[in-house]
Amino acid sequence: MKMVDDNYHAHWQAFLNFAVQAKKKAGKRKERPVYSRFDKFFDYEKEIKKIKAKKKDKKERFSGIGKLLRKEGT
Incomplete structure (x- = not known):
């Protein structure tokens, strides 16, 4: 598994290296970096x-459960 x-991380790094070197046309015979x-x-x-x-959403999602558990326990 390790x-x-x-291998996943190596391939991801190779993909990022390719992406960061990407170029797009800027005129007839000129190219410029995408990034x-x-x-960017x-x-x-x-x-x-x-x-x-995301952390804030998780707290809000379960914020009322503690109140419910306390009410049922008493």
Whole structure:
């Protein structure tokens, strides 16, 4: 299983290396990088906000269960 995970990560890295080197046409004979800056390729702050939002949603989803359990116990 560990070898499969290692292979997965190696292939993912190869894919990312290919994606970051991608170019698109910018005129007749010119090309420019698709991602001119790293933050266009991977927005760190956006990913952090997504994770924080998921954690917040989980707390809200089960916030009323504690009240129900306390009411049934008394």
